[in-house]
Amino acid sequence: MNFWERMYLPAIIKGLGITFKHLFRKKATVRFPEEKRQFSPVFRGLHILNRDEEGRERCTACGLCAVACPAEAITMEAAERKPGEEHLYREEKYAARYEINMLRCIFCGFCEEACPKEAIYMTETFAPANYQRKGFIYGKDDLLIPDPKAKA
Amino acid sequence: MGLLQPLADGGKLFFKEEIIPINANRALFVLGPSLAMLTACMTGAVIPWGDVLYFGDLPVSLQIADINVGILYIFGVVSLGVYGIMIGGWASNNKFSLLAAVRGASQIISYELAMGMSLIALLMVTGSLSLKDIVEQQRHGLWNICYQPFGFLLFLICAFAECNRAPFDLPEAENELNGGYHLEYSSMKLGFYLFAEYINMFVSSALMATLYFGGYAFPFMDSLGWSPNLITIAGIAALFIKTIGFIFFFMWVRWTLPRFRYDQLMKLGWKVLIPLALLNMLITAAFILWTQH
Numbered sequence: 275m276n277f278w279e280r281m282y283l284p285a286i287i288k289g290l291g292i293t294f295k296h297l298f299r300k301k302a303t304v305r306f307p308e309e310k311r312q313f314s315p316v317f318r319g320l321h322i323l324n325r326d327e328e329g330r331e332r333c334t335a336c337g338l339c340a341v342a343c344p345a346e347a348i349t350m351e352a353a354e355r356k357p358g359e360e361h362l363y364r365e366e367k368y369a370a371r372y373e374i375n376m377l378r379c380i381f382c383g384f385c386e387e388a389c390p391k392e393a394i395y396m397t398e399t400f401a402p403a404n405y406q407r408k409g410f411i412y413g414k415d416d417l418l419i420p421d422p423k424a425k426a
Numbered sequence: 427m428g429l430l431q432p433l434a435d436g437g438k439l440f441f442k443e444e445i446i447p448i449n450a451n452r453a454l455f456v457l458g459p460s461l462a463m464l465t466a467c468m469t470g471a472v473i474p475w476g477d478v479l480y481f482g483d484l485p486v487s488l489q490i491a492d493i494n495v496g497i498l499y500i501f502g503v504v505s506l507g508v509y510g511i512m513i514g515g516w517a518s519n520n521k522f523s524l525l526a527a528v529r530g531a532s533q534i535i536s537y538e539l540a541m542g543m544s545l546i547a548l549l550m551v552t553g554s555l556s557l558k559d560i561v562e563q564q565r566h567g568l569w570n571i572c573y574q575p576f577g578f579l580l581f582l583i584c585a586f587a588e589c590n591r592a593p594f595d596l597p598e599a600e601n602e603l604n605g606g607y608h609l610e611y612s613s614m615k616l617g618f619y620l621f622a623e624y625i626n627m628f629v630s631s632a633l634m635a636t637l638y639f640g641g642y643a644f645p646f647m648d649s650l651g652w653s654p655n656l657i658t659i660a661g662i663a664a665l666f667i668k669t670i671g672f673i674f675f676f677m678w679v680r681w682t683l684p685r686f687r688y689d690q691l692m693k694l695g696w697k698v699l700i701p702l703a704l705l706n707m708l709i710t711a712a713f714i715l716w717t718q719h
Contacts, residue, residue: 286683289682290678290679290682292682293678293681293682294678
């Protein structure tokens with residue numbers, strides 16, 4: 275280093291200039307709760323269970339999502355559709371109980387990929403909050419989307 | 427907008443749990459932050475925050491004490507501040523606190539020398555130790571920064587070191603060490619240490635504004651034809667704008683520069699700043715002698 279460089283002051287002034295320039299730049303931060311950043315289309319948030327066009331549950335409780343789940347967050351119990359329940363469940367078998375432990379879930383999206391019936395999807399909802407751990411075990415009430423027919 | 431957030435952040439410290447370590451020296455443990463806060467507040471007493479305000483016929487000076495050794499007073503009180511750090515670090519009975527306190531104390535003492543010598547050059551120019559006189563001189567003449575630009579630079583660097591501000595914040599290198607001399611402190615005692623540091627920053631900003639940038643004086647203040655009270659109020663505003671400018675500079679440097687290594691800090695203090703301050707002093711003295719003849 276020559277004498278001018280060893281004085282450091284020119285370099286310090288240059289550095290100060292750079293930080294000063296950054297004051298007038300567009301902010302990189304987003305004021306989160308009020309403002310939300312645009313998610314990428316493949317964002318993996320909390321799950322939903324889908325229904326078909328007639329409002330019937332698509333899930334047949336095949337268990338492929340639970341098998342695919344590396345965090346073992348998915349539990350289900352299958353049941354057989356009774357006569358007269360055809361408007362509720364699309365196929366002869368359905369999930370009587372379907373639970374996802376959101377504390378275990380790592381949001382990898384493997385369940386979504388494994389599902390042969392296009393029943394489970396991941397949404398853009400994220401960061402759930404609760405006072406108790408058991409509140410993070412989402413059952414069918416939390417996961418199933420509302421019946422499109424019932425809304426209309 | 428969150429404007430009151432800093433107030434809430436400070437006030438919250440009152441509600442925090444107060445912990446005095448079992449092996450700490452209780453009396454000294456409390457004395458440390460008290461002393462730090464006390465000395466920080468005392469320095470403000472001799473700074474002229476403004477000229478004289480008139481309430482009817484009653485003149486009220488906006489300087490608490492216009493003592494004729496104002497600068498010496500500030501130096502004395504600032505040196506006492508080292509005891510706050512040293513006592514607090516020692517009384518915690520924690521080796522990390524003690525090490526940080528030693529680090530802080532040696533840094534402050536080292537830079538005080540260069541700071542004092544850079545000021546001596548200024549005092550040779552002003553010929554007075556009273557801060558009020560210094561401001562009045564600048565009010566009717568040029569600001570001292572024109573006479574002592576180099577001395578100001580030295581003073582500024584030393585002020586950073588004295589206030590333990592980045593890039594000289596080694597006593598509490600928060601992202602490298604487990605805390606500074608206030609490692610064992612909690613609640614408002616920690617708050618006192620932190621506030622003392624910020625008050626020191628504010629006072630040294632005000633001091634730099636007073637000594638080198640005209641204090642409450644602003645250009646053309648006597649040729650505007652305003653009433654004395656209006657000029658005084660404008661002067662207070664001027665001083666605070668200058669002070670805030672320096673505080674902004676403190677933060678600006680913090681955003682910009684990385685921290686020194688401790689040996690670099692000591693080298694800069696003893697081998698660079700002190701000789702430069704001496705040189706500045708000599709040149710100033712020679713120049714004054716030369717103009718006298």
